[in-house]
Amino acid sequence: MTDKFIPYCLPDITEREIKEVIETLESGWLAKGPKTIEFEEKFAKYVGAKYAVAMNSCTAALHIALIAGGVKPGDEVITTSMTFAASVNTILHVGATPVFVDIDPETGLIDIDKIEEKITEKTKAIVPVHYAGQACDLDRLYEIANKHNLFVSEDAAHAIYTEYKGKRIGYNPQGAVSYSFYATKNLATGEGGMLVTDSKEIADRARVLITHGMSKNAWNRYGKGGSWMYDIEEPGYKYNMFDIQAALGITQLDRLEEMQEARENLVKLYLEGLAGIKGIEVQKVNDYTSKNAWHLFIIRVTEEFPLKRDELIEYLAENNIGTSVHFIPVHLMSAYKEYKEQSELVNTEMWFNQILSLPLYSTLEEADVKTIIEKIKSVPTTKKLV
Ligand SMILES: Cc1ncc(COP(=O)(O)O)c(C=O)c1O
Structure with missing residues (x-):
């Protein structure tokens, strides 16, 4: 830990x-x-x-x-x-x-x-x-x-x-x-x-x-x-x-430029460190985003990863690493039930089931990003949740 x-x-x-x-x-x-x-x-x-x-x-x-x-x-x-x-x-x-x-x-x-x-x-x-x-x-x-x-x-x-x-x-x-x-x-x-x-x-x-x-x-x-x-x-x-x-x-x-530079450096570390981990996909950046604010760093946990998305969240939490999910789709929440029927939101629901936002902010330390990457690389291979 x-x-x-x-x-x-x-x-x-x-x-x-x-x-x-x-x-x-x-x-x-x-x-x-x-x-x-x-x-x-x-x-x-x-x-x-x-x-x-x-x-x-x-x-x-x-x-x-x-x-x-x-x-x-x-x-x-x-x-x-x-x-x-x-x-x-x-x-x-x-x-x-x-x-x-x-x-x-x-x-x-x-x-x-x-x-x-x-x-x-x-x-x-x-x-x-x-x-x-x-x-x-x-x-x-x-x-x-x-x-x-x-x-x-x-x-x-x-x-x-x-x-x-x-x-x-x-x-x-x-x-x-x-x-x-x-x-x-x-x-x-x-x-x-x-x-x-x-x-x-x-x-x-x-x-x-x-x-x-x-x-x-x-x-x-x-x-x-x-x-x-x-x-x-x-x-x-x-x-x-x-x-x-x-x-x-x-x-x-x-201070925005300076804060964004810090974010971009951390993103580079994430991209290098997570590349090649089977079952971890990084949110693709489209061609016309010439500058990305990197408000969130979203990864997708696919079938090939040893843990499910929820298990990875739990594992990182046990290891003192906070994460979040952006977003729980709005149409799945109680208040919007009546709008669910009109929608076939297959990709939205699949995306939701796989995503996880890793820590990203300008004061996050490079060493912390390295720790997070190491933790993801060394997850246990036995699943805990059913
Ligand atoms: C996509 C999106 N739209 C709107 C808002 C609302 O912003 P605020 O909290 O400033 O009202 C948020 C807040 O997190 C958001 O993520």
């Missing part, structure tokens, strides 16, 4: 983030304010979008994207089941029906070839997920969306830093793109999210909706020159980011 526990995930917080947060606390402005605006501007510039609207989660951003994209009760929205519940809950929150498309069996991403067969006269939008840090084939996706006049809300929770054919996800977005800054994400603010778009209409509507539906710039009503007068244009939500989160976000964005 290794002496120390290697967690599956840890955020990368340095003195710089701590200093920024303390300065914000001392500034007297804690709610949405100048730091949030600065973060939005820097983020928009970083991804190459015209507008960025900071929120308290990616879930909020996905929800607002669908509302601003005109999705209404009774509409159908195409997505993948190999995702976190947020991608699907937000479809249900606007009163629409999720329609699941199966995944590519080697990458785990939505199978673009199977989208058109699921389009009906009720289909209004597509929510593709840039799963694990790989890009969906956006050229083909937008070709289908444009042909059928569908709104696209990209779930880029895993894809800060990801590039599709040399351009960052979020570059010149045709619909809306939502990112997550949850504690486990590549850029972490604890909780937090961002919606980016090139549409002024979507950005303006999002800004109103995330502050109860208050008229524009309501955040500044307590500042110098701010007015006490506001109107509620429509009943909205309380989804805005606040300045302490933004202070973390600005510093993390500044």
